[in-house]
Amino acid sequence: MALIELRHVTKIFGRAPREGLARVRAGVGKEQLLAETGMVLGLHDVNLAIEPGEIFVVMGLSGSGKSTLIRHLNRLIDPTDGEVLVDGEDILTFSARALEAFRRRRMSMVFQRFGLMPHRTVLANVAYGLEVRGEARRARERTARDWVERVGLAGYEDSYPHQLSGGMQQRVGLARALATGADILLMDEAFSALDPLIRSQMQDQLIALQAELNRTVVFITHDLDEALRIGTRIAILKDGVVVQVGTPAEILLAPADDYVAAFVRDVNRARALTVEAVMKPPVCRLTDETLDRALAEMRRHGAAEAVVMAADGYRGVVTAAKVEAALQAKGAPRRLAELAVAAPTFTPDTPIERLVPAALQAGVPLPVVDEAGNVKGLVTPEAVGKMLAEREAETAPAGIETKPRDAA
Ligand SMILES: Nc1ncnc2c1ncn2[C@@H]1O[C@H](COP(=O)(O)OP(=O)(O)OP(=O)(O)O)[C@@H](O)[C@H]1O
Ligand SMILES: [Mg+2]
Incomplete structure (x- = not known):
């Protein structure tokens, strides 16, 4: 149950609020109500549940x-x-x-x-x-x-x-x-x-x-x-x-x-946004194994990258491309743990800003690890770039100031 709940709360300031309410219910807005009656529509049919x-x-x-x-x-x-409830009790009846x-x-x-x-x-x-x-x-x-x-x-x-x-x-x-x-x-x-x-x-x-x-x-x-x-x-x-x-x-x-x-x-x-907003769940977790087995496992999951885990937790990140390249190359590591990049980890509540330098440097997606050491997700540089680039293209409608009183 919500701790605080507002149900259909309407507040009209002025000489005859009930009359104002009838007008508002008939579709009259704040500006028109003020112009026609001098009454102010303070709140209009507000419904909120606060947990x-x-x-x-x-x-x-x-x-x-x-x-x-x-x-x-x-x-x-x-x-x-309307009603204002706290713990399910209508405080207007107090x-x-x-x-x-x-x-x-x-x-x-x-x-x-x-x-x-x-x-x-x-x-x-x-x-x-x-x-x-x-x-x-x-x-x-x-x-x-x-x-x-x-x-x-x-x-x-x-x-x-x-x-x-x-x-x-x-x-x-x-x-x-x-x-x-x-x-x-x-x-x-x-x-x-x-x-x-x-x-x-x-x-x-x-x-x-x-x-x-x-x-x-x-x-x-x-x-x-x-x-x-x-x-x-x-x-x-x-x-x-x-x-x-x-x-x-x-x-x-x-x-x-x-x-x-x-x-x-x-x-x-x-x-403003945290890593949580851009991470995707890790679809593939591997322990130390041969590169053939690792690659087969990643393909089976359709995963382009995998988190490598050891007995004591997170070890690093590998991409399928890297594993493939290593399988081709002579003298490359044969075990997954050697190939894994020990990329730095971030908690889900880290602001994206703090992850950007590492995301550009690591060359692999970055793992998101919670305080208990569980891998919660992966963040790719592409996901970060896309999120930062997505901007509202259109301009603001006239008359809307975003920071009305900061100057005051
Ligand atoms: N006692 C009152 N009598 C008449 N109108 C009122 C009264 N209190 C508030 N209003 C009107 O209700 C509307 C909402 O006012 P309110 O003070 O809740 O705004 P606010 O979002 O807190 O603004 P601010 O950011 O300036 O504090 C305004 O149009 C205001 O003029
Ligand atoms: Mg105020």
């Missing part, structure tokens, strides 16, 4: 409805129509008291402008959520100290927010959100106010913490590079409508429409 442990990114241009969407998850906003408990225990929010309390120390800021919950001073300070340390701020416990840089303040914000133990983190443009370098450090830290803690993160950004970097999946919003949901590779390689295509056009694919 536990995901970093689920919502992205879109300014005004597309990102903040409106995330605010539905803790009921800072109630929908005009009593005031149940809602308060839900907000304290299940969700915590990290804000763009940090939202720290200026007259409280770092430690007291981080401990705040636990204090509200009535935890004893000692216990909450122990927990808070631990989180301050984990986000890399040990030694700053007694500092005040104004004594810290922006990046440090946002670490405090993150520690505060994590300290409550809430399993759902809502982050609305949480890193947007940070310098690029600090920002990428915070992204790394979030990814690392996430891998360790397995909380669920709903992360809003208007920056595609950030979305691709941290997202397990990405939802793209346009005028309150979800136009695509997919993994970073799906968004990059198969944009659903021109709007998404315009976003992804300038992305550095070699950096």
Whole structure:
């Protein structure tokens, strides 16, 4: 079961939302609704299922409805129509008291402008959520100290927010959100106010913490590079409508429409995509044997290359062409292990960028090996070249800016 689910969520801002809803159902779009009634279509029939442990990114241009969407998850906003479910329960049916408990225990929010309390120390800021919950001073300070340390701020416990840089303040914000133990983190443009370098450090830290803690993160950004970097999946919003949901590779390689295509056009694919997106499964694995037997085996599989394995794991890669050549040549190695090229291996999550030099050098496809030493696939230089060359040929439709607020 999905952890969070939005079903047919529509939000209309303005004087008569129900009347607006009727118009929207009759086919009126955001622009027309505004022109005719002055009401704003914030979200339109949004359906999403967010799985536990995901970093689920919502992205879109300014005004597309990102903040409106995330605010539905803790009921800072109630929908005009539709349901919001957490663990299968409709949070719109919660009593005031149940809602308060839900907000304290299940969700915590990290804000763009940090939202720290200026007259409280770092430690007291981080401990705040636990204090509200009535935890004893000692216990909450122990927990808070631990989180301050984990986000890399040990030694700053007694500092005040104004004594810290922006990046440090946002670490405090993150520690505060994590300290409550809430399993759902809502982050609305949480890193947007940070310098690029600090920002990428915070992204790394979030990814690392996430891998360790397995909380669920709903992360809003208007920056595609950030979305691709941290997202397990990405939802793209346009005028309150979800136009695509997919993994970073799906968004990059198969944009659903021109709007998404315009976003992804300038992305550095070699950096954004991982080896997983270009590898093919290894169809032929061989142990050390004679070249005749190896070649026969490769032909039987219709494989142009094979991974050579030894008792202790991966040994190297051979191509059928090389084996054939060796069989013809006098004085060439007679055993497969001697012929195999011990090409460097890569894990599936390696950015393609890091594999390119080796792919050009090795002269054989490169093996993709997981942490347990299992060969998961092979990457050919041709596959890398093809993926990097595939670009949307057409130009963007007029009026779509891909980075609306970066200059702001
Ligand atoms: N309280 C409100 N009253 C009226 N209209 C609103 C309200 N909140 C949001 N809107 C409108 O709803 C739409 C979506 O706004 P929202 O703040 O969700 O966009 P966003 O994607 O978060 O944009 P940004 O990237 O600028 O933060 C916009 O057209 C906005 O004007
Ligand atoms: Mg917003």
